[in-house]
Amino acid sequence: MDNKNEVKTLSYSNFDEFIKNLIREKKYDLIGVKEKGKRFVFDIIESPEELRLDYDVTILPPKKYFLPQIEVLMDYKLKDKSKAKENMDIKSQIIIGVHPYDIIAIQQSDKIYLDEQKDDFYKKRRENNIIIGSEIQNVSDRSFAGSMNTHLTDSGYDLFITDLGSKYAITIGSKKGKELLVKHSKFKDAKSSDIKKIEKIRSKIKSKFKKEVKIPKEEWTKYLVANYDNSLWEERANKCMECSSCTMVCPTCYCYDVQDEVSLNMKQGKRYRTWDGCLIRDFTKIGSGEVFRQDIKDRYRHRFYRKGNYLPERYDFVACVGCGRCGIACLPDIADPCDLINELSRFDKDEKTDKFFIKQDTEVKEKGIIHIPRSATIKKIEKLTDREKLFKIELDDKKSLGHKPGQFVELSILGIGESPISISSAPTDAPTFELVIRKVGNVTGKMFELKKGDKIGIRGPFGNGFNVKAMENKDIIFVCAGLGVAPLRSLINYVSDKKNRNKFKKIKVLYGCKQPCEAMFLDELEGLKSCEDFTCKLTVDKCPEDEEWDNEIGLITTLFPKLDFDKNRAEDTISVICGPPIVYKFVIKNLKEMKIPDKNIFVSLERRMKCGVGKCGHCQINGVYVCKEGPVFRYSDVKDLPEAFE
């Protein structure tokens, strides 16, 4: 930027005048640091006297202005579901007194929230904001920003204030900042003695920090990767209150939950998001009640890996700026990354830092608005079993969904919420698509009450589908366990479609479920048997006396010996698995015995995919986002992720 390093000065009285002018400015709310008891907070400033640029640290970081504690995403009327409106009533703000570490934290959130799938709310808030930074004058006892090199910054602000002892120096960081200063203050150009003074002041800040992290932040990731199974996680986690205070006060934590709430007269409703934290027990809980990372040790460790390994691998920054807020907030005092990393410094490090991460080129999907579902209509409902129904759906704009087999959508019912559902039909069925829904939670339960012609909402498709290209000219073995048949049906129908059939060699489908009444799509699979080189084997765990079953009885793994598999074809065989978590281990064992290489095995994994765009943080398997890099993975990519098949 041209204006960078341009420095002006303001006398103390002119500075007060500047603040008063900003307070009068109708276009903006002026936010600044002020006292709250013995602590400090960012809040509306009503007079220059309130502003405390000598603060040490605020209770909450300024992220509350970009990612508010509660943010309404849309308003809707329950009767007219097609008219959901994005709630974009956002006022402009000037935030004054932001310390460098908090500025750096905002720059990090920018990278996350303004990536290829921009969060429109965050974007609007950031565009409407002016950041006036200020030098750290007093240092919080718990801060270790000095050793993180986050005590200074030369970017990320519009203006930056340094108290020279007799006047203020204002460094200009952007055009927007300069305009504000020109419009509202009587400044002078800084003299070279002023610039020298700024440099002197800045050079002394580092020495004010009492706490120091012993490992440079670039190295954290190496120590973390080497110590995943270190006993210190459990020892420290035993003291954890599971309160997630550490993540609430963190300037770089950004996970959120989304909920629907309706007015008491049930006429209007709103969908809002609110801060969520990975230390909370139900953070990963999915509709069927399963919880991943259930052990507090795993959740406690997860937070540090996110800060020091997962996000650095993904975005090239350590997601800790050394502000020390978590150290203050944590009652048992186990949350402070400085203490943790210093403890880790006694142990070994590992140079291979991408162990828990998959580098993958994910497609840039739906751009622009990511929170508002598209209106869609239920065209047909078919009962599959007592627990599952098949819904044929069409988007109201009549456009095709444009999905790939293996992808999922967020199914949305206003007033109830959203739920990730894998797409069960082949893309060749466009413009309609099908979802198999098992009645387990709120959204799916409500879906069961809906009728043909009813409106629902759809976001997506999301995620990484099956790599169909990699399957061409290969034999394919499908292993579908229970509800796993639903997402695989999309691929089975795709590869056996007349237009595509000659691209693939032999197709074998193994399908197992608990008992005959739970089996789905039997007629359809029967019909496919007429395809060339298509075999299908079915099994149930057990067949009660009052049910009929002409196929195999036994667990799905008992089908493998009956497969008539030619080991010479192992390299040219792809296997695709989907089922409940317990199934993978046993099925993969069989495939390995058949010498099918790990890279030829595809799995579709289930986690709590809430946002679908890699932001809300719920679906993580170590460093991997299931909603983005998955839900379909090559087994070779995920087999070493400790959380993948826990």
Add this chain to the structure above:
Amino acid sequence: MKAKVAFFDFSSCEGCQLQIANLEEEILDLIDIVEVVSFREVMKEHSDDYDIAIIEGSIMRPMDVERIKKIRKNAKILIALGACATIGGINKIRNQWSPENVKKEVYGNENLKGNKFFDVFKTKAVDEVVDVDYYIHGCPINREEFKKVITSVALGKKPEIPNYPVCVECKKNENICLFELGKFCLGPITRAGCNSICPSNGSACEGCRGILKKPETECIMDILKRYDLTYEEMKSRCKMYNYNQEECK
């Protein structure tokens, strides 16, 4: 068809129903979405034909058991309203002593034998006697949460009640931690959902929404030590609403 709702009170101060009566004009919205067939505080009519039973108060006597079982049988959905119903709450303080001793302390040598109104056993929360579908915690309840639960039920959705401690809300509200101010707060072990109303107004949490962690867990001992507080004090603070309470799941 609107669901029919009936309110019932057992041992309690009826303050939680009062919170609902205090919805004032919003009561009109409430009766717009459900048909209230029984609500002693605001109407004189009563009917035993209801879909949703909302229960305030603890179960204390054999006659209460008989009555609550009948209500459970009549209702499709049973909601426990307020701490006395959800966890036993204040009424459980007397479980520290035997019912006989309590009676003697309060009524002296009065002969109460055979009087079914005084035939008390140890206090029980509603779910210790019958199945409870949904909980509206608190002493008193939070009206906003009541609205959330009743609209959820009317929409056929399971209400989302926080399964994390008050600290989460307290942090979102940017309060200074009461431990920092030398106060003894039960927020870290208490279920959230009150929007941290007590800490936000400078009062330590008393645990009225039930505890998520037992006070004797290692982490709490540690905190007590750090802030120079005693376990006995902690235990006695917990007695107010959570005497002998198991941690909630």
